[in-house]
Amino acid sequence: MRTAIRLAGHLGKSLLVCLFSLAVAWGTPPDQVRLRLDWTPWSLHTFLFVAQKHGFFAEENLKVNIYVPSNPEDTLKLVAVGQDHFGLSYQTDTILARAAGIPVVSIAALVQHPLNVLMALKDAGIRSPADLKGKKIGSPLIPSDDVYLETVAQRVGLSKDDYKVVDVGFNLVPSLLSGQVDAVIGAYFVWEKVQIELEGKEVVIFRLQDYGVPDFYESVLLTSEKLLRTQPDLVRRFMRAAVRGMRYTIAHPEEALAILLERNPDLRPELARRALHALIPLMQDGVPKLGWQTAEKWQRLQDYMYTHKLLRKKTPVAEMFTNDYLP
DSSP: OHHHHHHHHHHHHHHHHHHHHHHHHTTOOOEEEEEEOSSSOOGGGHHHHHHHHTTHHHHTTEEEEEEOOSOGGGHHHHHHTTSSSEEEEOHHHHHHHHHTTOOEEEEEESOSSOOEEEEEEGGGTOOSGGGGTTOEEEEOOOHHHHHHHHHHHHHTTOOGGGSEEEEOTTOHHHHHHTTSOSEEEEEETTTHHHHHHHTTOOEEEEEGGGGTOOOOOSOEEEEEHHHHHHOHHHHHHHHHHHHHHHHHHHHOHHHHHHHHHHHOTTSOHHHHHHHHHHHHHHHHTTOSSTTOOOHHHHHHHHHHHHHTTSOSSOOOGGGTBOOTTOO
């Protein structure tokens, strides 16, 4: 009897899969989905191109347009109003958006820890952030980066008067290699650090969370409150395909890398390879399932931002994220 019940259950599931496949095959139009990246394609985005290449989105009857925005700063607003269904952004920006009344929700954390570090060339003799006294530090002048730098400095007994911040925009690597600055804040240790190492230079990094900055999610996948409310099935189908892409990337990194490079031939292959292998552990570190988020991390970062005047008011963290759509 138990065998018969199990068999019936398996047959039922198989029938559902077959019916769905037939519906797609018979011409049910796929849902058109717009996915807005946070920056030009790089190793972090590999799982999305994998999901597209292997038909994971298509199997969920989705046609996903993955595109690079002309202005990444508009992502939160455009996702909120429905111009884009999904977008990649940052935990800090999501908290700021919620405080501004922009109804976006993080549905997955793509990276479980900060990628942003304080970085210097090894031959500069900087062995600790305390050695930055009297030094020039390059920064893109993003407000959160400047606060992170102050936090690290305070942890080792320095004040803002002990170092000079230099606006280098996003030219972090050239400014460091040329000697324009002694260190930089805002660099990703999985990307800019690797770029410098590929030039034959050794690098020292100081992780923000080791010097008083809360551990946070570097990158998150967002959608709108409205889409969650009106089309929850579309969100679930998208997330099933996206997480399949993540799992495939983790299990087959070299094949996944080849897909990324095929779609983005301007990427430097060895840089993309090293970055992907560095990212994979950070995608799954200490979580019960890929994409998992906790209220504690959201609350700690919001409290930190409020304390350091990056945020004018707090909002409920339960409205900032959800794990309900993770497969």
